[in-house]
Amino acid sequence: MPSRKRSATRKQRKEFEAGFTSLDGLFARAEAGQDELDSRREAAHRARSCERKMRYDTRADAEDAIVRCEEHGTRGLRCYHCDFCGGWHLTSHGW
Numbered sequence: 001m002p003s004r005k006r007s008a009t010r011k012q013r014k015e016f017e018a019g020f021t022s023l024d025g026l027f028a029r030a031e032a033g034q035d036e037l038d039s040r041r042e043a044a045h046r047a048r049s050c051e052r053k054m055r056y057d058t059r060a061d062a063e064d065a066i067v068r069c070e071e072h073g074t075r076g077l078r079c080y081h082c083d084f085c086g087g088w089h090l091t092s093h094g095w
């Protein structure tokens, strides 16, 4: 019966496509997980180096703040330009 054969072929094809779909889904999920990890790492990095810090509009403002801190006994501060907000922040790291 030709119709039976066609339906068997269609079933096979469907299973074949389903295999591809689930494989794609697997890769998509793996990539989404990696993206989520990256974005979480980036968010943590942003919180550490930007959002939790005082922001200065210009380098001069940041350097002013460093001078004020040194007057109050906090030494070893540096300022750096922030890629996240475009402002300046202070850090006590030696860079």
Ligand SMILES: [Zn+2]
Pocket (backbone or CB within 6 Å): 049, 050, 051, 055, 082, 083, 084, 085, 086, 087, 088, 089
């Ligand atoms: Zn920032």
